[in-house]
Amino acid sequence: MAERESVGIVLLGLGVVGSGVARALAEHAETYADRVGARIELRKVLVRDATRERDFAPDRSLITTDAAEALGTDCDIVVEVMGGEDPAREYIQKSLSRGRWVVTANKELMAKYGPELRAQATAGGVDILFEASVGGGMPIVSPLRRDLSANQITSVRAIINGTTNYILTQMTREGAAFDDALRQAQDLGYAEADPASDVEGFDSAYKISILSSLAFHGHVRVEDVYREGITDLMPRDFRYAAELGYSIKLLAIGQRDADGVCVRVHPALVPKDQLLANVDGVLNAVQVEGDLIGRVLFQGAGAGSMPTTSAIMADVLEASRSIVHGSRPSPWRYTADMAMKPISQLTTRYYIRVEVSDRPGVLAEIARACGDNGVSIASVIQKETDDEAQTAEIVIMTHAAKEADLQRSISQIEGLKDDVRKVGALLRVED
């Protein structure tokens, strides 16, 4: 095969991440050429607004607002960093159909259409790489695809949303209320003006759908991910959790057992001596458990222009090496139909905070509601009492119980109208 002089790149998007990629390509050009064996050449950049100021802008002649021009440019790799479903999906499909490799940071797209895009890439003898879609620069997609591939993975437990982890860390350290911690995160640029995607757990749900699909070799659809956000957490839940020896984290979990695969995103109590309990601030971390390896942990900056650029460029260099050396990518093989296990079949321990009337007999009623449904109580602590309002608050830790039984207990407790003001918090405990 003739030596190749260059590998051509078309970049779709020039926001925070796109600018980082353009800058890395310019500033590391020599190193990358050395590592790949050919120059990596930026040939066109698609932007929405050609007049906007950029962190780093490549040569004006490379910039276009015309998608057809960008997609029609002769190149080997298309790097998609626009985000969102449309028109990113269409652009990627077109690129794959023209025999281009695709590198994308698009979690929403990979969560929803990963299997079909990967199948299209395989059919065309190319690949779609998406390390940057989860965990910023922290390697996790490639380790699951390659380094841990000899394992039967049993679980993936992840803190993969830096915004919410920052908010929870502030609520833990400073006893801040959710709204105040959110405002702080917004002031620091960690949270968007509309924070729903982060704080309601959508972002984590996309990412755990991607990681679980890789870990379990099947497609975990976003609709099959159980999801709860962090907006209802109260400062006192953090205080009580700490007293009991736990941190509260927004966990994204994929678990496989004999009954199937259960994938979920929700705040959880994590024992303080576990690694994940101590991953603070905007850091991300993923803990993978497999039959051979036991437990392995990856930790790093989960977002930001430079870390995300690190992940995108790793994929670009990998694709470039394959292109230069004429390697065909190995197709990804999904195993046969995978049984999904709904959260109602989950078995775990629970933390329940109930606001009650401060009078005798209440606890007995609540205990009965649990017992009637097969939920066994491990400990009960009476917390604050408000003499004026004649209310008290009790915190219950259960033994391992089935989610469906637990939910029935909660309904019954909520039905104790005279005695129970409300169930203030229901959190799963991840041991």
Next chain:
Amino acid sequence: MAERESVGIVLLGLGVVGSGVARALAEHAETYADRVGARIELRKVLVRDATRERDFAPDRSLITTDAAEALGTDCDIVVEVMGGEDPAREYIQKSLSRGRWVVTANKELMAKYGPELRAQATAGGVDILFEASVGGGMPIVSPLRRDLSANQITSVRAIINGTTNYILTQMTREGAAFDDALRQAQDLGYAEADPASDVEGFDSAYKISILSSLAFHGHVRVEDVYREGITDLMPRDFRYAAELGYSIKLLAIGQRDADGVCVRVHPALVPKDQLLANVDGVLNAVQVEGDLIGRVLFQGAGAGSMPTTSAIMADVLEASRSIVHGSRPSPWRYTADMAMKPISQLTTRYYIRVEVSDRPGVLAEIARACGDNGVSIASVIQKETDDEAQTAEIVIMTHAAKEADLQRSISQIEGLKDDVRKVGALLRVED
């Protein structure tokens, strides 16, 4: 290209790790076939003693004590898990020259002959993969080769010897003496009868030579790795370190700055709020710092049959996929000559423990010895005093100083014959 039905494996060695590989190949056969697109077939196993009992033994007909027979068996991949330099090196060279891919767990070999073996593999259109040579099952070789390859790596800081980390953890937690902690480690099977390779830092030196060569794209020779073991550490150093807010860890460090690359293995004080300070027991962890990614941490079981099998099988599956899909491996490119920076040019902070005569003026003499050589003292604490022997002990923390200046200060302090009994400990501080 015709579909391939199988990929043939010859296994050299059937010890703890070799048995794990044979077991995984047998027990995961279907899954691996599914992931690769062809059966992975064990065709021959070379052992020294065919009569020995094994954890897991493949079919008798596969076992041979005849190296020529094993190496002459028709196969695609040779897996070397014998360890040691000879005859492993010769067997690997022969295998590569016959166009076979090689997967090895041999740290000594890769540290000493990595570049020439990799060059031979590249020349033959195959590859030599060595994930298992460092960190057991924890992925670190492949992340450095691939996932972090877009970065200029500035440092690799690692706890990569589980035996010494177990010993140091026991000395920290239980105030144990080195000999007692070593005996405990031996009783638990964590340390060999002859522990020199671990406790003198040779094992860590091989591994950091491999990681630094990958990180800095040059060959860091084992002879260029500065090395100190943990045998001289005293229980009171752990106590004093804890009082000052540090843990003591055996760190393996590769660092690049404008002056060159400095690679070293020695016990060090690590601030307790750093991740590496809290990696306890037999766990391994590697923290990599790069210009794009910032800091990223990998943590997992650094040894053991199953974790090491996880790493070897990841390489076997990778090689198998390449073989099945007719991919050529990308050659590894070493950059031009890399300047090595000797430890004498290192600048860091130091912890010094000196046993002195308990009389006035001693501290002034020691302070002068430091000042004369340009070493600035940050704090001095007088620790235990032995009234009977009329000795005292002082602990000095310095500001950042050059190693050469520090060593001259130590010589001068040791020359204060009347006042100084001995310099009991000299430890670098890694902030």
